[in-house]
Amino acid sequence: MIAFEDLPAGRIIPLGEVIVDRDDMVDFAKKFDPQPFHLDEEAGRNSIFGGLSASGWYTASLWMRRWVDVVLSDSTSQGSPGGRELSWLAPVYAGDTLTFAAEVLSARLSKSRPTLGLVEFAGTAHRGDELVYKFVATGMFTARG
Amino acid sequence: MIAFEDLPAGRIIPLGEVIVDRDDMVDFAKKFDPQPFHLDEEAGRNSIFGGLSASGWYTASLWMRRWVDVVLSDSTSQGSPGGRELSWLAPVYAGDTLTFAAEVLSARLSKSRPTLGLVEFAGTAHRGDELVYKFVATGMFTARG
Numbered sequence: 001m002i003a004f005e006d007l008p009a010g011r012i013i014p015l016g017e018v019i020v021d022r023d024d025m026v027d028f029a030k031k032f033d034p035q036p037f038h039l040d041e042e043a044g045r046n047s048i049f050g051g052l053s054a055s056g057w058y059t060a061s062l063w064m065r066r067w068v069d070v071v072l073s074d075s076t077s078q079g080s081p082g083g084r085e086l087s088w089l090a091p092v093y094a095g096d097t098l099t100f101a102a103e104v105l106s107a108r109l110s111k112s113r114p115t116l117g118l119v120e121f122a123g124t125a126h127r128g129d130e131l132v133y134k135f136v137a138t139g140m141f142t143a144r145g
Numbered sequence: 146m147i148a149f150e151d152l153p154a155g156r157i158i159p160l161g162e163v164i165v166d167r168d169d170m171v172d173f174a175k176k177f178d179p180q181p182f183h184l185d186e187e188a189g190r191n192s193i194f195g196g197l198s199a200s201g202w203y204t205a206s207l208w209m210r211r212w213v214d215v216v217l218s219d220s221t222s223q224g225s226p227g228g229r230e231l232s233w234l235a236p237v238y239a240g241d242t243l244t245f246a247a248e249v250l251s252a253r254l255s256k257s258r259p260t261l262g263l264v265e266f267a268g269t270a271h272r273g274d275e276l277v278y279k280f281v282a283t284g285m286f287t288a289r290g
Contacts, residue, residue: 061176085228088226
């Protein structure tokens with residue numbers, strides 16, 4: 001089980017690859033972000049994105065799923081109060097292969113609850129060498145010791 | 146159509162209410178955030194959240210849908226590069242009534258593209274008087290003039 005002690009500053013955690021599925025991407029947009037360039041090929045081509053593109057919240061949700069599967073599902077996680085950076089750096093298109101990762105930026109024990117660790121990490125999604133999404137957030141993990 | 150000029154600093158935009166649907170909330174968690182306290186009543190009760198609670202990304206996505214319906218769908222929106230704050234301040238439960246809003250924090254024209262306006266806003270979700278979610282982001286809107 002992954003505990004606070006396993007997440008020191010500098011640790012890089014590969015979260016695997018996902019191929020962006022067109023239908024799933026559009027279904028998400030219909031439900032939560034029905035802007036034309038997220039729904040329709042032609043509207044996408046005529047937009048600043050140059051093609052049918054994913055809702056940024058879909059990309060964030062895809063990243064989250066990998067973070068849960070690789071880290072949180074077998075961990076001492078106590079949730080997250082949020083993040084301080086959420087960057088959609090390039091449009092994401094159907095069929096893109098995204099490579100997800102997380103890097104621990106800092107890790108410290110809470111002053112008020114010394115069994116609780118606060119882990120600040122950067123979550124990233126790359127398409128090839130290009131960073132398309134970045135999220136800096138805090139995760140809370142109980143310490144083992 | 147809502148353009149840059151319609152979004153001056155200080156403008157508050159009510160985005161309406163949503164009652165959090167249990168099945169929809171759990172379906173989202175199954176797909177994107179399958180942590181036990183987002184899936185199962187008992188696991189929720191035994192967690193720090195004290196009950197079956199929504200994925201923070203679900204709350205964010207519900208907010209986005211209202212932002213699209215009330216503002217972006219009939220606007221000069223050119224997308225968003227991201228945000229600088231994402232705060233999940235209290236757990237959200239099935240059946241909660243969330244009241245969504247946005248407040249424009251600052252608005253200025255881009256130096257490099259003077260027809261493009263950069264609007265920084267705070268998106269919020271309240272349950273009664275309690276702020277449960279806050280998101281500070283930048284939206285890009287073409288200017289009318």
